[in-house]
């Protein structure tokens with residue numbers, strides 16, 4: 001049986017307490033939901049969103065076992081294998097050897113680090129918002145390797161290649177996703 005958002009949230013908050021991590025989970029949840037609609041997978045939107053919500057399940061408590069411990073935690077909780085696999089595949093080439101195959105897995109791999117970069121860029125703006133951010137300024141932040149150095153440009157570029165997209169398309173789409181979802185993300189973060 002498919003996992004509901006509420007079940008995923010309960011599992012997430014069992015192992016994640018810090019707002020920083022919960023905000024990231026919620027952000028990727030919404031970006032993945034946006035991508036599901038955008039890429040023609042609207043019928044599977046909740047599945048895409050749940051994968052986004054749970055993708056870093058183990059990171060707050062077990063950063064050294066990232067994408068490995070999460071598989072154990074999910075199986076223990078009876079989470080379906082497609083979610084276990086999809087979430088773990090975002091650590092491909094970094095902490096696990098599970099390659100993103102499904103378009104959903106590729107979208108997760110490509111957008112995860114990028115949402116961090118876009119979020120950091122938003123905080124630099126007077127508005128503290130993505131609403132008035134232009135692709136041009138995001139491209140500049142992407143090229144400035146010293147800015148949000150923890151967000152791997154290599155992973156983002158590899159993600160675009162997995163999707164078969166130019167880097168600019170990935171930046172543009174993910175920026176649009178975060179703009180479209182910003183209000184919903186902020187509302188969800190407020191109700192943590």
Ligand SMILES: [Fe+2]
Nearest residue numbers: 024055056112
């Ligand atoms: Fe993440």
